Amino acid sequence: MSRPEVPLRIARQGTRAVAAAARRLRGGSGNVIAGRLLLMATPSAAAELSRGRRITLVSGTNGKTTTTGLLTAALGGDGVVGSNRGGANTSVGIAGTLAATRDHRMVLETDEGWLPWVITRTRPVSVLISNLSRDQLSRHHEVGSVSRAWRTALAGVPLVVANADDPLIVWAAMAAERQVWVAAHISWTQDSLVCPKCGSRIRHEDGGWHCTECDLRRPQPDFWLDGATLHGPDDDQVALALGIPGRFNLGNAALAVATAHADGVPLEEAARRVAAVPAVSGRFEQVRHGEHELRLMLAKNPAGWLELLAMMADDQRPVVLCFNAEGVDGRDPSWLYDVSFTALRGRTVWVTGRRATDLLARLAVDGVEARRAPAGLLSVLPHLAAGPVDVVGNYTAFQAAREELGRRG
Structure with missing residues (x-):
């Protein structure tokens, strides 16, 4: 006989008390330990706590935390948008975050391996995916397996904002109902030399990539960078004057601005908001x-x-x-x-x-x-x-x- 679930209201009250105690003793948000207890008591908690909320997920191998912070700012910032900006991005951290806030609009950083689980529970309105490369090989599957799992999970997601320069990301994103393609750049191509669709060779060239055997190729981007200028649909363009350095962070900001724009934020306003972000969780x-x-x-x-x-x-x-x-x-x-x-x-x-x-x-x-x-x-x-x-x-x-x-x- 299966163990009955604790009613969500009682479980949520208990985990809030645990999170508060953890914050006093150890610092941080306390959402991880609270989420672990919450899911033990009520395994359906993440799904129940997601109902009625407008959720965007952010995932990728590098830059998740920074991109989550930039997107949270682009959509209106803290007090308007709830987020797990401390990086608690597995099932327990996300459940704890959902329990700790009542925000209607949420941006949730999500670990690559947990993205399918989180999509199933939270039913996001959009997903931002940035890049896939080798990371923590003692824990994660080979990146091609991650891409295949993402492709399955993204089927039926209303919108995916994706990096058009990463073949593994493009193949996964194509399963969603709609895509917004952003030329966000990748320098490291050694993990995307094999076509995720047919197994043949991917050839990377200046300004694009394509499979040498099948029809998989870099899609025409909806947003692209020329230096620090972001170009968008209808000949719109805006300068990205960031408070954090690096070409890769311009790509992260481009993805964040494009996602906010798809959510109804004017391009100029989204760019102004991300420019005000000086650092995220200590990065830079x-x-x-x-x-x-x-x-x-x-x-x-x-x-x-x-x-x-x-x-x-x-x-x-x-x-x-x-x-x-x-x-x-x-x-x-x-x-x-x-x-x-x-x-x-x-x-x-x-x-x-x-x-x-x-x-x-x-x-x-x-x-x-x-x-x-x-x-x-x-x-x-x-x-x-x-x-x-x-x-x-x-x-x-x-x-x-x-x-x-x-x-x-």
Whole structure:
């Protein structure tokens, strides 16, 4: 005999109390532990709490949290739009977020592996998908499997706003009722060399891509970037003057603005709102610590490192690289050898983290001289001249660096 569900009202009250206690003890939102208890008591909670709400999901391998923050701002910001901007993006985090807020309009960051589950429960009005590449191989399936699972889940979704430059994203998005294509750019193409439709070769060329055997090819974009100018339908165009750096963030902003525009927000207003976002959950946050101005950046897989290293190529500021292989980092760090670190040659480079040895060995192969930190990030700063410093870490190392600096949540 199956166990009866606890009535949702009672379960929700209990989980709110648990979330409040978790916030007092550990910081953060407390939504993950609250959501875990909520789904144990009421497995149908996510579906029930989604009824009557207007929900957009955001997913992809890189940039989910930033894009979620940009889209939340583009749609009206906090107080108007509810979101899990802290990154609690699996089933329990999303259930906890839905229980913690009564907002009608919601933007929910969703882990790649959990996207089909969340689509089924929340019945979103739209889904924004940005990119797919290797990430946490000890936990995630091969990216082609993720794309196939997404394609099945997106069938019947009213609208998908998708990156036209990623073949895996395009193949999945084509199953939805309607698509808005955004040329949001990808630099890392090694995970999209095989056609997800027929298994033949994908050829990437300047300005597009196509399968060499079947009819799958880059769709004509509805929105595209020319530098920092976003072009849209009917010859509309608007400047994206972002408070966060990098070409990849222009792509994230283009996807967010296009999604907001599809929701009825004027293009100029959406662009103005995303321009006011200085950082999201610590990504690209500028932190003053004594005589140093630290720029904090997250890079958790080959595609993410490639983009950040390209962005940093013209800098000469010192670099602190923080590297772990725990939990959400994925246990296998061998993917470091898919990344070229030659852009760091000649720079002052320090390495910290529990897997610092792995990263030091990789840097040595590329001729990058680096030193091991005595302890964490703060142990490096006395060895650096006053001024700006770039701090780059994968997920748990990035969070540890933020905690050293007193940044939480």
